[in-house]
Amino acid sequence: MIKEFKAFIARGNVLDMAVGVVMGAAFKAIIDSLVADLITPILNVFLNGVNFKEWTIHAGPIVFSVGNFFNAVFSFLVIAFVMFLLIKAFNTMVPPKEEAPTTKTCPYCKSEVAIDATRCPHCTSTLE
Numbered sequence: 001m002i003k004e005f006k007a008f009i010a011r012g013n014v015l016d017m018a019v020g021v022v023m024g025a026a027f028k029a030i031i032d033s034l035v036a037d038l039i040t041p042i043l044n045v046f047l048n049g050v051n052f053k054e055w056t057i058h059a060g061p062i063v064f065s066v067g068n069f070f071n072a073v074f075s076f077l078v079i080a081f082v083m084f085l086l087i088k089a090f091n092t093m094v095p096p097k098e099e100a101p102t103t104k105t106c107p108y109c110k111s112e113v114a115i116d117a118t119r120c121p122h123c124t125s126t127l128e
């Protein structure tokens with residue numbers, strides 16, 4: 001049981017994943033602060049202090065908080081756009097590595113085969 005558990009922990013990149021989750025949580029705080037403290041005040045100037053939270057639609061006893069939903073959609077779009085800009089800036093600083101292809105397509109059966117294969121394992125054609 002303990003041996004199995006050890007194998008489970010060692011399998012995959014549990015530690016890498018844990019680091020990713022923790023870094024993601026820390027990074028989320030930065031993004032939240034960036035949006036709430038730096039981006040939203042600028043947008044508020046253009047929106048003339050309109051508070052979407054007050055937008056509601058009353059249908060008899062049912063109250064739809066349309067403004068809250070609009071706020072959620074709006075902040076999602078702002079966060080997505082900020083993330084896009086951050087990743088774009090990051091990619092210009094650290095260009096993503098182009099990985100060398102490890103497979104090629106067999107010209108006869110169009111299956112994927114290893115790049116250095118001399119014979120297709122699917123259709124047995126000779127590859128040069």
Ligand SMILES: [Zn+2]
Pocket residue numbers: 106107108109110111120121122123124125
């Ligand atoms: Zn083939």
